[in-house]
Amino acid sequence: MSANIPMICRKTLISLSGLILLIFAGLSFYKSRHLKEPVVLGPAVSRVKTLSDYFEGIRGSINDVNIYVCEGPQPGGTILLLGGTHPEEPAARLAAWIFVENAKIKQGRLIVILSANRSATTVTRLGGGYPADYTIPTSWGGQTFRMGDRWSNPLDQWPDPEVYIHYPSRQELAYVDIRNLNRTWPGRANGTLTEKTCYALTQLIRQEKVDIAIDLHEAELQYPVISTIVAHEKGQDLAAMASMMITGTEDFDIGMENSPYALRGLSHREIGDHTDAISLLLETPEPFLDATRGRTDRALLLEGKDKFVMKAGQHGLLFEKMDENGWPIDVRVGRHCSTVLHIADLWSEEHPDLSIKLTQIPRYADVIHNGTGFYLHNPKHAESGRLYFE
Amino acid sequence: MIITLLYYLLTGFIAVLMVCNLVRSKKWQEEILYILVLMPFLLRLLRLK
Numbered sequence: 425m426s427a428n429i430p431m432i433c434r435k436t437l438i439s440l441s442g443l444i445l446l447i448f449a450g451l452s453f454y455k456s457r458h459l460k461e462p463v464v465l466g467p468a469v470s471r472v473k474t475l476s477d478y479f480e481g482i483r484g485s486i487n488d489v490n491i492y493v494c495e496g497p498q499p500g501g502t503i504l505l506l507g508g509t510h511p512e513e514p515a516a517r518l519a520a521w522i523f524v525e526n527a528k529i530k531q532g533r534l535i536v537i538l539s540a541n542r543s544a545t546t547v548t549r550l551g552g553g554y555p556a557d558y559t560i561p562t563s564w565g566g567q568t569f570r571m572g573d574r575w576s577n578p579l580d581q582w583p584d585p586e587v588y589i590h591y592p593s594r595q596e597l598a599y600v601d602i603r604n605l606n607r608t609w610p611g612r613a614n615g616t617l618t619e620k621t622c623y624a625l626t627q628l629i630r631q632e633k634v635d636i637a638i639d640l641h642e643a644e645l646q647y648p649v650i651s652t653i654v655a656h657e658k659g660q661d662l663a664a665m666a667s668m669m670i671t672g673t674e675d676f677d678i679g680m681e682n683s684p685y686a687l688r689g690l691s692h693r694e695i696g697d698h699t700d701a702i703s704l705l706l707e708t709p710e711p712f713l714d715a716t717r718g719r720t721d722r723a724l725l726l727e728g729k730d731k732f733v734m735k736a737g738q739h740g741l742l743f744e745k746m747d748e749n750g751w752p753i754d755v756r757v758g759r760h761c762s763t764v765l766h767i768a769d770l771w772s773e774e775h776p777d778l779s780i781k782l783t784q785i786p787r788y789a790d791v792i793h794n795g796t797g798f799y800l801h802n803p804k805h806a807e808s809g810r811l812y813f814e
Numbered sequence: 815m816i817i818t819l820l821y822y823l824l825t826g827f828i829a830v831l832m833v834c835n836l837v838r839s840k841k842w843q844e845e846i847l848y849i850l851v852l853m854p855f856l857l858r859l860l861r862l863k
Contacts, residue, residue: 431840434845435837438842446853449863450860450863547863578858579863
């Protein structure tokens with residue numbers, strides 16, 4: 425027995441060390457999953473609904489997200505802005521945040537979702553070494569956001585199948601994409617959490633009679649679909665006009681691509697096919713996502729500078745330019761803001777009865793000049809009932 | 815839902831096996847290994863990661 429005492433002490437010591445590691449790791453994961461992101465409702469927000477208002481099957485789940493409805497005094501058309509389809513693409517969520525907190529509307533409606541896949545905002549990529557969160561500097565300190573991932577959190581949807589068979593096309597897709605909100609459109613009422621979320625969003629588009637659904641994204645520079653508007657055939661003219669107008673009037677270029685018929689489950693394909701809405705998807709460059717990146721930290725996420733991605737560019741491996749200036753978050757957010765505004769303006773010119781006239785939204789040059797944080801409002805100064813959390 | 819529950823049961827079963835191996839092991843290198851491998855199983859069972 426006495427010979428066993430050193431071994432028992434050793435096992436206890438090793439187990440205690442493991443327990444300490446478990447507690448620290450667990451606390452970090454818990455805090456990251458439950459970080460509250462404040463949203464100060466802007467002047468145009470008339471109602472905040474939830475996704476379960478459109479589909480009961482999502483009620484009480486993590487993806488029963490807030491729907492911010494911004495309305496103008498005159499009736500008109502309706503734009504749906506989807507942020508957070510892939511939360512690891514922060515410019516998409518931040519641009520949507522700017523619309524909710526700042527927009528004024530003269531005519532029509534703007535419906536904004538900040539965390540289309542809230543489950544995916546509560547986890548970071550396994551083995552990716554991602555930061556848990558990031559902070560946008562503001563005049564009142566800074567606002568911290570959850571980093572998020574491309575896929576729903578396995579805590580909310582697990583396990584994955586060997587092969588993901590998309591509904592209703594039955595196309596075989598990568599197993600992990602059964603948790604990808606941009607591979608599960610138009611969704612399924614009795615499917616997985618991610619499929620149910622898309623089903624609920626499809627119901628929202630139908631019930632709210634959305635005219636244009638815009639899904640905001642970011643892309644790695646080694647991916648050919650970048651700095652572009654991907655358009656369903658119903659929105660080709662609108663996207664092409666927006667591309668030309670932006671290239672002619674703003675300080676950046678954006679292309680236009682057709683949504684492929686053969687790749688199923690994507691918003692730009694399925695929303696257009698299964699609802700009356702025009703579906704568009706916007707991409708900006710995000711070096712943080714490139715496989716050849718260096719250290720995956722907050723600086724890379726927000727400044728978009730990386731010498732390894734730059735080197736890849738020197739070898740002709742990128743589909744977008746990459747220099748020492750990188751792709752800062754303000755540039756990426758500004759591109760999204762301006763592109764949405766141009767789409768709304770062009771739509772309104774062509775459809776006077778269904779106009780969507782937005783004001784108080786900064787354009788590309790404004791966001792670069794003032795910074796994204798300038799347009800985020802201090803939650804401490806929010807009026808009663810005008811503060812929500814994501 | 816049933817498949818998810820079965821996966822949690824499976825995770826718990828493997829975690830118990832790992833603890834049993836830790837108790838039986840006589841090499842400190844193996845004990846450290848068991849603790850490290852056990853951690854993701856516990857984090858999933860506790861619904862933390």
